[in-house]
Amino acid sequence: MIDRDRRERLLTDEVAASFADAPPRLREVMGSLVRHLHAFAGEVRLTEDEWQRGIDFLTRTGHITTDTRQEFILLSDVLGLSMFTMAVNAPEDVNATEPTVFGPFFVDDAPEIALGGDIALGVKGTPCYVSGTVRTTSGAPIPGARLDIWEADADGFYDVQYEGERRAGRGWLTAAPDGSYRFWSVLPSSYPIPHDGPVGELLDAVHRSPMRPAHLHFRVAASGFTTLVTHIFVAGDPYLTSDAVFGVKDSLVVDATEYPAGRAPDGADRDRPYYRMTFDIALAQEIQP
Ligand code: BEZ
Ligand code: FE
Numbered sequence: 001m002i003d004r005d006r007r008e009r010l011l012t013d014e015v016a017a018s019f020a021d022a023p024p025r026l027r028e029v030m031g032s033l034v035r036h037l038h039a040f041a042g043e044v045r046l047t048e049d050e051w052q053r054g055i056d057f058l059t060r061t062g063h064i065t066t067d068t069r070q071e072f073i074l075l076s077d078v079l080g081l082s083m084f085t086m087a088v089n090a091p092e093d094v095n096a097t098e099p100t101v102f103g104p105f106f107v108d109d110a111p112e113i114a115l116g117g118d119i120a121l122g123v124k125g126t127p128c129y130v131s132g133t134v135r136t137t138s139g140a141p142i143p144g145a146r147l148d149i150w151e152a153d154a155d156g157f158y159d160v161q162y163e164g165e166r167r168a169g170r171g172w173l174t175a176a177p178d179g180s181y182r183f184w185s186v187l188p189s190s191y192p193i194p195h196d197g198p199v200g201e202l203l204d205a206v207h208r209s210p211m212r213p214a215h216l217h218f219r220v221a222a223s224g225f226t227t228l229v230t231h232i233f234v235a236g237d238p239y240l241t242s243d244a245v246f247g248v249k250d251s252l253v254v255d256a257t258e259y260p261a262g263r264a265p266d267g268a269d270r271d272r273p274y275y276r277m278t279f280d281i282a283l284a285q286e287i288q289p
Pocket of ligand 2: 103105151215217
């Protein structure tokens with residue numbers, strides 16, 4: 001008779017060895033996955049009932065997933081795996097703007113907006129003027145970067161969550177030859193991630209909130225540079241320390257300053273108060289393979 005520890009170890013080794021003929025990277029990934037999965041089951045002394053509940057949870061996660069709802073990515077987000085994978089792959093240059101989670105609400109067919117234009121396109125919220133400059137990590141302006149921006153309205157909904165096909169609260173624009181960019185939007189609001197499915201049940205079971213702090217999404221691309229996916233977060237938001245998907249970085253928290261109605265930074269006369277946020281972006285050089 002062999003003891004329990006040895007039996008478990010032998011099984012793990014046998015499964016890991018079953019990948020011996022796989023291509024090298026797949027062998028490495030699968031071998032490590034199996035070792036960590038087995039170590040996890042051994043460490044918590046996983047019961048058969050818990051194993052079955054895990055299988056049921058993953059089955060329901062699959063069933064609710066569609067072309068427009070990716071519950072597995074949401075699961076990865078709330079487990080911090082999305083942010084961990086971003087950290088593993090982030091540019092090493094410490095002067096580059098930090099990336100954060102992509103989220104499920106980007107779409108490919110956002111409208112092009114003129115520099116200084118309004119991405120709100122009528123969504124509910126207080127106007128907010130956002131501006132900054134896109135630079136290299138050594139401070140040189142990058143002309144003509146493409147900025148994709150998307151955000152939730154004042155009620156915490158993205159346009160893709162509205163009835164119909166309306167596009168609003170999003171757009172893309174091209175930075176000026178001196179790297180500067182500017183646009184109008186609405187002041188971002190905090191909102192819950194989709195929590196009416198298995199991931200929401202999990203958050204409930206562990207007494208965690210589904211809320212994300214108010215943020216504006218950016219994707220910034222320029223030839224020769226690593227594409228940046230990030231957010232700016234609004235300073236003072238009550239959820240900055242409990243983001244459901246662990247996306248907050250101190251360097252991405254920006255003051256939103258309120259201004260009275262009157263002459264705005266772009267020279268326009270605003271007939272109601274507005275906010276202003278400034279965010280400079282540094283892109284890392286693309287690494288040649
Ligand atoms: C978002 O910020 O849009 C988001 C990110 C992760 C999960 C759900 C939503
Ligand atoms: Fe978001």
